[in-house]
Amino acid sequence: MRVGGRAEWLLEPANPEELRKAVVAAREDGFEPRILGGGANLIIDDGVLSGVVITTDRMKRLFRPIVMNAGLVEEPDARIAPASREDGLRFVSWAGTTHQKLLTSASALGWSGLEGLAGVPGHVGGGVAMNAGGKWGGMWDSVERVLVVDEHGELVELQRDQCSPRYRNGGLGRKIVASVLLKFSLDSVPAVKERTREFLLAKNKVQPVSLWSAGCIFKNPDPEKSGGRTAGQLVDAVGLKGTHIGDAEITDLHGNFFVNRGHATASDLLALIERARDVVADRTGVVLENEVKVWRSSD
Numbered sequence: 001m002r003v004g005g006r007a008e009w010l011l012e013p014a015n016p017e018e019l020r021k022a023v024v025a026a027r028e029d030g031f032e033p034r035i036l037g038g039g040a041n042l043i044i045d046d047g048v049l050s051g052v053v054i055t056t057d058r059m060k061r062l063f064r065p066i067v068m069n070a071g072l073v074e075e076p077d078a079r080i081a082p083a084s085r086e087d088g089l090r091f092v093s094w095a096g097t098t099h100q101k102l103l104t105s106a107s108a109l110g111w112s113g114l115e116g117l118a119g120v121p122g123h124v125g126g127g128v129a130m131n132a133g134g135k136w137g138g139m140w141d142s143v144e145r146v147l148v149v150d151e152h153g154e155l156v157e158l159q160r161d162q163c164s165p166r167y168r169n170g171g172l173g174r175k176i177v178a179s180v181l182l183k184f185s186l187d188s189v190p191a192v193k194e195r196t197r198e199f200l201l202a203k204n205k206v207q208p209v210s211l212w213s214a215g216c217i218f219k220n221p222d223p224e225k226s227g228g229r230t231a232g233q234l235v236d237a238v239g240l241k242g243t244h245i246g247d248a249e250i251t252d253l254h255g256n257f258f259v260n261r262g263h264a265t266a267s268d269l270l271a272l273i274e275r276a277r278d279v280v281a282d283r284t285g286v287v288l289e290n291e292v293k294v295w296r297s298s299d
């Protein structure tokens with residue numbers, strides 16, 4: 001959203017082991033670190049953010065594992081990489097790989113499974129933590145294993161069935177995603193490229209993708225409570241589209257997309273979110289829950 005101030009401490013690990021060490025170092029100094037992926041689902045408070053931020057920005061490795069039972073930390077020898085696009089059908093992705101790079105790499109091989117992430121910005125670690133996706137599927141549809149830094153500061157591999165991802169929540173609690181093993185199914189290169197393009201175009205039609213946003217601000221409520229209406233439809237129904245506080249604005253195109261028109265502050269955005277939540281609750285009885293994550297200096 002291009003708001004927010006500065007981090008007191010910023011650590012930039014380059015691989016899973018450095019991530020683990022960074023987490024342990026922060027905790028030893030009494031800080032629970034905040035993990036920054038692509039920042040596509042975040043509002044960061046104005047001013048100085050106290051404590052430690054760890055960015056996954058340098059953890060960009062994406063590779064094809066040779067031995068399926070090998071740990072996710074090990075990088076295979078590139079000389080014996082699988083020769084054909086049929087082999088393996090798996091990528092190991094470190095947390096800082098962008099969704100964009102993952103989709104481009106998969107579609108170049110005709111590997112299908114994550115086309116639903118077309119137009120969803122962010123890093124793979126953030127995508128796993130948020131269970132990013134939409135009506136055409138999402139990240140956890142392809143997760144086979146995930147390597148996390150756990151509560152004790154250890155790198156631990158979890159199988160898919162040890163995890164309980166749900167709507168916009170990877171279900172990992174305080175665990176930090178270091179790396180993930182993703183499984184695809186084989187399709188043709190043109191088919192995967194076409195599907196990715198089609199999903200992207202459909203998304204771009206209904207979302208103001210070129211403006212500064214964090215995607216959807218609110219989670220869609222339980223349809224039984226909202227009469228089947230999405231969060232965006234509720235914001236629209238109470239007439240809030242186009243409302244703004246300073247340069248923070250609810251877009252005309254999509255009631256769940258709040259944008260920074262240029263000079264909004266985090267305070268403007270947070271006030272606009274609270275106003276929308278209050279008005280929707282007053283008029284419809286539905287209390288909307290944030291999908292966007294908010295980092296406050298006081299937390």
Ligand SMILES: Cc1cc2nc3c(=O)[nH]c(=O)nc-3n(C[C@H](O)[C@H](O)[C@H](O)COP(=O)(O)OP(=O)(O)OC[C@H]3O[C@@H](n4cnc5c(N)ncnc54)[C@H](O)[C@@H]3O)c2cc1C
Pocket residue numbers: 034035036037038039040041042056095119120121122123124125126127128129130131132133134168175176177178207208209213214215216293
């Ligand atoms: C234009 C636009 C369209 C969007 N469309 C969609 C959509 O269709 N579907 C959808 O689901 N989302 C959508 N989003 C939201 C966003 O793209 C996703 O939530 C994405 O997964 C965020 O990834 P990130 O790396 O940017 O995470 P960040 O914003 O950096 O972080 C989000 C949360 O994940 C945590 N996190 C990040 N990395 C890790 C890690 N390695 N381990 C543990 N926790 C971590 C952070 O601490 C934070 O709590 C959209 C956003 C924009 C701007």
